[in-house]
Amino acid sequence: MKIWVDADACPVVIKDIICKAANRTQTTTIFVANHSISIPPSRYISFLQVGQGFDVADNEIVNRLTPGDLVITSDIPFADEVITKGGHALSSRGELFTAENIKPKLNMRDFMESMRSSGIQTGGPTAMSQADRQAFANHLDRKLTQSTK
Template sequence: MTAQIWVDADACPVVIKEIIFRAAVRTKTQVTLVANHALKIPPSPLIRFVQVASGFDVADNEIVRRATAGDLVITSDIPLAAEVIDQGAEALSPRGELYAEGNIRDRLNMRDFMDTLRASGIDTGGPSALSQADRKAFANHLDRWLARRDVPPATR
């Protein structure tokens, strides 16, 4: 089976979804968005939407259940990225950061540290707005993944 893209769609920016939709149609790649609320998607047999029940990590758990080795998961959720990487999938943030075995543990540690700071009352601020550079980094990583998704591992 050909590798596909899974999107943690609850918090994925619209502009990133649009990049994904265009790439899916252009490259004939299956994309599945998973969210706990209704989403509007373009009419295409390549783009599917799975609505899950509301609740903590319900969408994440569905993605972990369905993603397989070689798939790409689009998410800003570090624990979800770590889980799918452990399964052999790849993970890419909407800001264009490619999560991999070599950096995911450091990202998890930093996330936990920031959670501890916030829990102790320290204002750590939120993420900056999605920039043009973020969108470009995302599109570039997505294009690279799409270009090599069907290349046998021995020839990569």
């Protein structure tokens, strides 16, 4: 299993958790973004810079993804593509997207998008909490443990 990170919007604290876990478990991890990001020196961690444009990083990950790989993203339509291709998707807030929960999440996302486009203020996401960080670290740990069995 490889870890693919949709790094364009990945919070720094989550990036740090991913890097520590990648080194600890010796898991190949690739951060993909359309702008330069810093990553720690490691034989397990790399960075792939893609061109500018809508969903360019997402498309690159989907093209390189193999079944069983883990993708870190909070982009629900992208998570749906990952699951369809046989991968696993985990949000930066520690929510594991599955075949069972992704369609209702897509429907809710589309509903909220239509509310916003009609002028209704829906508010943004809450600030990332310690509980979110812990949930992310726990789910990541479980996925990495499962992949080594």
